[in-house]
Amino acid sequence: MDTTADGIFRTLADPTRRAIFEQLMRHGEQNVRGLTEYSGISQPAVSKHLGVLKLAGLVRDRPDGRQTHYSAEPQGLAPLIDWMGLYGAFWRERFDRLEDLLNRMDQ
Secondary structure (H helix, E strand, O other), rough: OOHHHHHHEEEEEOOOOOOHHHHHHHHEEEEHHHHHHHHHHHHHHHHHHHHHHHHOOOEEEEOOEEEEEEOOHHHHHHHHHHHHHHHHHHHHHHHHHHHHHHHHOOO
16 A cells, blocks of 8 residues: 555556546545446446555445445545645745745835
8 A cells, every 4th residue: 555645646647547536526435337437448447446546545445235335535635735735835935035025126
C-alpha cells in the first residue's frame, strides 16, 4: 500500500483512475457496473483501476452479496494536502512581501 504523496501522485496521474475517483467523490458509492458505464472502458479495466486506487488508500470497497460497492476515501488525499500546505506557506510569504513592496512604491 503506497499512501505517500508520491504514491498518490502516481495513482492519480492516470486520467482514467482520476476520473473514476472524481466520479466516486461527486456521486458517492457505486458498483463496478455503474463505473464501467460511466468510464466507457471494460469491466476488467475498471476493476484494475479500482484496485490501484484502493492500494493508494483513495477508495474502499463494501461487498454486498455478489456485488462490490466502491466509495471514495477523501482522507486518502491527506498526504497531498500536507504537501500543498508547504507550498501554500511559501506563496503566502511571497505575496505578503510583494504587497509590502507595492505599498512602499505607492508612498
